[in-house]
Amino acid sequence: MREYILAINPGSTSTKVAIFKGEENIREYKIEHSIEEIEKFDKVSDQYSYRLKLIYEWLKREKIDTNMLLAVVGRGGLLRPMPGGTYLVTEKMIDDLKIGIRGEHAANLGGMLAKGIGDKEGIKSYIADPVAVDEFEDIARISGLAEIERISLVHALNIKMVSYRRAGEIGKKIEDVNFVVAHMGGGISVAPFKHGKIVDANNASEMGPFSSERTGGLPVGDLVDMCYSKKYTLKEMKLKIKGKGGLVSYLNTNDGKKVEEMIKKGDKKAELVYSALAYQVGKEIGAMATVLNGKVDNIILTGGFAYSKFLVEIITSMVKFIGEVVVYPGEDEMRALNQGVLRVLKGIEKEKIYEDEVDF
Numbered sequence: 001m002r003e004y005i006l007a008i009n010p011g012s013t014s015t016k017v018a019i020f021k022g023e024e025n026i027r028e029y030k031i032e033h034s035i036e037e038i039e040k041f042d043k044v045s046d047q048y049s050y051r052l053k054l055i056y057e058w059l060k061r062e063k064i065d066t067n068m069l070l071a072v073v074g075r076g077g078l079l080r081p082m083p084g085g086t087y088l089v090t091e092k093m094i095d096d097l098k099i100g101i102r103g104e105h106a107a108n109l110g111g112m113l114a115k116g117i118g119d120k121e122g123i124k125s126y127i128a129d130p131v132a133v134d135e136f137e138d139i140a141r142i143s144g145l146a147e148i149e150r151i152s153l154v155h156a157l158n159i160k161m162v163s164y165r166r167a168g169e170i171g172k173k174i175e176d177v178n179f180v181v182a183h184m185g186g187g188i189s190v191a192p193f194k195h196g197k198i199v200d201a202n203n204a205s206e207m208g209p210f211s212s213e214r215t216g217g218l219p220v221g222d223l224v225d226m227c228y229s230k231k232y233t234l235k236e237m238k239l240k241i242k243g244k245g246g247l248v249s250y251l252n253t254n255d256g257k258k259v260e261e262m263i264k265k266g267d268k269k270a271e272l273v274y275s276a277l278a279y280q281v282g283k284e285i286g287a288m289a290t291v292l293n294g295k296v297d298n299i300i301l302t303g304g305f306a307y308s309k310f311l312v313e314i315i316t317s318m319v320k321f322i323g324e325v326v327v328y329p330g331e332d333e334m335r336a337l338n339q340g341v342l343r344v345l346k347g348i349e350k351e352k353i354y355e356d357e358v359d360f
Contacts, residue, residue, distance in 0.1 A: 007073050020338040045098045081359075082358050084129050155303070
């Protein structure tokens with residue numbers, strides 16, 4: 001009897017795999033890839049056969065009978081803008097993942113690996129709520145400069161998962177709730193979740209609060225001056241914004257735990273900068289609450305930074321007047337992928353077809 005769901009989450013130097021039986025995670029493993037091995041491949045899509053082989057080797061070591069697989073789901077990649085949901089992996093989707101229609105990223109391998117295994121085992125292959133999820137209302141796309149449109153690049157997988165979780169806890173359907181969700185990880189996404197859709201959000205790579213290595217939004221005039229100062233190359237400026245910004249820029253570390261240790265030792269600069277991170281998240285939550293006209297069932301704090309009592313207390317003190325604050329620390333991408341498939345199998349939502357949902 002087929003009863004297992006295989007979840008696959010490719011990262012730049014790892015491939016996470018997990019086997020679920022219903023809601024239960026019965027096996028999980030992180031396949032490590034050396035930088036030297038990855039650098040042998042010119043394109044991300046070229047890694048497909050290499051990673052597929054390693055997944056099958058893991059299944060064999062764990063004595064997982066592939067005849068027991070019910071479905072396989074991969075992390076969604078940089079696809080065309082698309083509504084949220086769980087998508088059947090199709091050939092057209094694979095074509096876009098192979099060419100990197102919106103950029104090269106290890107997550108592009110998720111759908112490819114899922115389909116490779118699904119086709120071989122005669123089961124359906126899916127992706128769920130990829131970063132390309134775009135449910136913005138038209139008014140949210142206006143940037144203030146006609147040549148630039150605001151785009152949706154958001155931590156959709158975790159935002160959707162915690163929203164489903166909270167809706168279930170308060171006994172409501174996802175279509176009947178309004179949340180403001182702050183995903184606080186390597187990048188910080190703050191999104192108004194309106195009747196099942198992410199209708200706005202900051203682009204975590206270049207807008208909103210700063211994070212461990214990212215600057216978030218910056219004073220644009222000063223940024224332009226830096227770009228034309230002739231002190232920095234294009235590559236250096238991009239690295240300042242994403243890689244050497246945020247906590248790294250101020251405190252030379254991207255580790256929140258180390259920052260809290262610095263604060264406990266009396267480092268006032270560390271305390272100010274860390275407090276400013278919380279302050280900016282709180283301010284963004286307030287802004288996103290206005291998108292919902294103040295009708296907010298809950299404010300949800302999630303992601304790695306939600307483990308920090310220091311940050312959570314500051315944010316909560318700022319925003320609790322808007323609505324009850326709920327904290328779900330960390331992010332469980334594997335469980336989120338599995339739940340996307342379970343919602344389809346249970347008839348809670350219908351599987352979607354890429355070709356039917358996007359513009360080509």
